[in-house]
Amino acid sequence: MPPRSRTPAAPRATRPATAHRRDAAATRAAILDAARRHFARAGYDHVGVREIAADAGVTAALVNRYFGSKEQLFAEVLASGFDIGPLLPADRATFGAVLGRFIAAAPRRTPDDQGPLSLLLRSAASPTAGKLLREHIDTHLVGPLAQWIGGDDAELRAALIVSTLAGLGVLRRMVKTSALAGVDEERLGALLGELLDAVVETP
């Protein structure tokens, strides 16, 4: 999921592009996109409505007019959200290898920490955002993963996997611990893959 361009997707082009865009749908989309990037970068508490608005080329008043409040804006960002589905390989034997490589490479794909995991982690400490996060994680991450794993303890195993990825994200991207800073991507991916397989395959 690369960051969408700030340019509106496909609005009716009935109006010339003046200083004011005056296209509700496009403006709304721009705000939502800016919000997603900023929330992922800094977390719910550390980004202001002004900042998001400025990035979307509007003022803070308009953000609240469209979304009601900062909290509702965050809720919509989540809803426009993220899903683990596409990451689940058809072949069970390659699970660890595929997911491990994918996660290990994440910082290279989205260097500015704009990924969904950053969004999750950076906002989890907030009482307001945390409430919204819980439901989304259960529905879109743990749930599908548990179903894919199947069998006994599927939910527990799924939660452990998600938590492993979350923890790695915390240390790597938030704390930026030195041991993970310049780590070899291949090596990390391999080790992580073994670990993930251990969770899925343990009797």
Next chain:
Amino acid sequence: MPPRSRTPAAPRATRPATAHRRDAAATRAAILDAARRHFARAGYDHVGVREIAADAGVTAALVNRYFGSKEQLFAEVLASGFDIGPLLPADRATFGAVLGRFIAAAPRRTPDDQGPLSLLLRSAASPTAGKLLREHIDTHLVGPLAQWIGGDDAELRAALIVSTLAGLGVLRRMVKTSALAGVDEERLGALLGELLDAVVETP
């Protein structure tokens, strides 16, 4: 580490216990203790100096007088901190089992989320606190663990273990994902143990 009582430890008892305690050392300790509890409970950003002060029985002005700023107060809380040393078993074969059980039981030991891990996680998103956290994690968690593990990739493995524990904490105590809410402690400890051993023992 149960929360110390608010009563001063062992000050010179030259002065009667009036409404004002007027014992600098005891007051300082009370503030530090209150700070530790509140930072662990809510994270650096979500607790105010006023709150900590009130809990310690003083006013916000005094907190700043003693510690200079909220940031310096947090730094002292970290310094009075936490260490993984005591958790490392002498016997390598029992590593996963011991640590797994210990972590699985953590919420029961400190139901109010006052443990060091909570402190870490709830403050990791803060730019101010995060800076201080990094050094401490490297020095007091990853470092000792890497030394204990030894061999190739010791630092990477140690970081993976810490991240696993951190991730579990995120999902269990912050997000409170439903799959981990009422989980059987034994089962979680066992599964976690296998996972931890996998990180240490993988070739």
Next chain:
DNA sequence: GTCTATAGAAAGATAGAC
């Protein structure tokens, strides 16, 4: 549809009285 201006709340920090 978008902006300016501002209300209202909360937080960190400081000055100075006692």
Next chain:
DNA sequence: GTCTATCTTTCTATAGAC
């Protein structure tokens, strides 16, 4: 050694002009 009072900043949210 501790408190009261206040300054300053920052943020969300809203009212109303254009």
